[in-house]
Amino acid sequence: MAKSQLLLSLFLFISISETISQSIIQLSRDHNDVYCSSWRFSEETNDVGYWDHVPSRCVSYVQDYMTGDGYRSDSEVVASYALGFAKTVEIAGDGKDAWVFDVDETLLSNLPYYALHGFGSEPFDDLSFDEWVDLAEAPALQASLNLYKELKQLGFTVFMLTGRSEYQRNATVKNLQLEGYSDWERLILRESSDQGKPATLYKSQRRLELINEGYRIQGNSGDQWSDLSGFAVSERSFKLPNPLYYIP
Amino acid sequence: MAKSQLLLSLFLFISISETISQSIIQLSRDHNDVYCSSWRFSEETNDVGYWDHVPSRCVSYVQDYMTGDGYRSDSEVVASYALGFAKTVEIAGDGKDAWVFDVDETLLSNLPYYALHGFGSEPFDDLSFDEWVDLAEAPALQASLNLYKELKQLGFTVFMLTGRSEYQRNATVKNLQLEGYSDWERLILRESSDQGKPATLYKSQRRLELINEGYRIQGNSGDQWSDLSGFAVSERSFKLPNPLYYIP
Structure with a gap:
């Protein structure tokens, strides 16, 4: 050859x-x-x-989803349906038409933290996450910030109901304000008596208190089913995406 | 040049x-x-x-999803989590550990019908759908059929709770049997007094009746949130995919 x-x-x-x-x-x-x-x-x-970490074969899929178009687009479309519903609510003008927002992965994004911690592949670590919260550097979820502003314009009274604890109030308020959130009615955090309660129970109890105060909870936005289910649920719920972690 | x-x-x-x-x-x-x-x-x-048709820009996306790998894979993964949960249930042996299945898009697939009717792009048409039901030719959703058989093996008592009406009982039984379903405890269809009720209410009422009869509804599989929510809900719910239609 x-x-x-x-x-x-x-x-x-x-x-x-x-x-x-x-x-x-x-x-x-x-x-x-x-x-x-x-x-x-x-x-x-x-x-x-219940799940405590992303399946190992899906970690790079989740990374692509979170950092690419998918997560942003999903969040925007959820916000568009929330706004569509909000516009159908007849605001009574007594300040009692309420919207409840969760904080983490709803108003604020902890993606910078999770990018450094394996995109959900590692079990949750309280210590390093608390340090991250103290930095008050979580960026706004842009779709939620836009929705928040529109809801304020429409005349909704906004509550924030978060699984974060009272000792994180200052850092949380600072972070929310830095990112452009303002004029909320109340930021509700876990008190010492709430520690250890499943999120579904803690959040349901707090929503019930709002209802007992005369608020009509028209909408509720959260990335966990435990933000949205249980009792004293809102007229309409809006589940945001979150493939990074699960809170029961 | x-x-x-x-x-x-x-x-x-x-x-x-x-x-x-x-x-x-x-x-x-x-x-x-x-x-x-x-x-x-x-x-x-x-x-x-509420939505009554697939957005026109998404019709070919939905067609690809339903006829490609996506729908089959989603159904299989949901069934695998349902089975995983089922295996953790301690079956008491008194015949009261129950699993509730919806029928359409849960045990049986109407994809052949929807393929001829625009993959969800057309508003629901009772007449032509009833004719399709009478043919008793809907294929089994393979992942659900496998799950069904596994649940029977594990010792669950199976109920079928469908939005179909009593006058469709014969065609429904015939179709289910032809596709390999057998030994269910009861097939519950809408009676005349149920006509016009939202599915959530009708199905909740029927589940409550089962609970009052002493059944423990461990699992519930359905493609609509109205199959799974309301009251008298199951211990764990399994939402199957359905981008073709919405039932309130």
Whole structure:
């Protein structure tokens, strides 16, 4: 065989091998994306139940989703439906038409923290998360900030109901204000008697207190089902995406 | 310019134009897919509220999802979490550990009907859908059929609770049996007194009756939030995907 023929054969062999291995990698990635998209469906609809970390095969899928167009778009579309509903509410003018917002992954995004902690692949770590909260550097979720401002314009009374604790009030207020939130009616945090309560119970009890004060909770925005379910629920609930962690 | 040069220029021009127009089409399709994926997130989490047809820009997205890997994979993953939970239930052996299944888009798939009726783009039409039900030709949702059989093996008592009406009992039983379902405890359909009731109320009332009979409703599988919410809810609920229609 001539030298040129040998080189051509070698070149063809390498090209074909590369093409095949690229195709296998792509197929396997597509297959994984289909599974991880289904995992995300199941955790967002609360079918998974309790989970404490993102399945290892879905970590890079979640990273892509959170840092790409998906998360931003999902948040915007949820906010658009929330606003659409809000515009149908007849505001009585007595200041009692209320909207309840959760804070983390609803008004503020902890994505910078989770980007440094494996995008949900590591179990929750109180210590390092508390340090992050103290920095008061969480950016606003832009879609929620826009919705917040529109709701204020429409005349809603806004409550913030968060799983954060009273000792985090100053850092939380500072962070919210730095990011452009203002004129809320009340920021409700866990008191010492609330520690250890499931979020669903704690948040339901606090919503019931608002209802007993005469507020009509028209809307409720949160990234966890425990923000939205239980008792004393709002007229309409708006579930924001969060494939990073689950709070029961 | 020589003829060959002219031809080459023409060829290059056509190639480049084609590449650019293909890129624009692809970009616009990607952009639409991001939106439609977000719409699907919002309708599956019940953020949209009432809707009576798929947004026109998302019809081909929904068609791809329903006929491709997405729908099958989502259904399988939901079923796997349902089975995972079912295996943790301690079956008392008194026949009172119950699982409630919805029928349409849960045990049976009406995809052949919706494929002929615009994949959710047309408002619901009672007449043609009733004719389809009478044919008793809806295929089983494979993931649900597998789950159903596993639950029977585990010792659950199975109830079917459907929005279909009593006059459709024969066709429904025939269809379920043809598709491999057997040994259910009771198939509950709307009686004349249930006509016009929202599904959430009708289904809650029927679940309450089961509880009053001493059944412990451990699991509930359905493609609509109205299958799963209201009162007398199950210990764990499993929301299956359905971007074709919404039942309040």
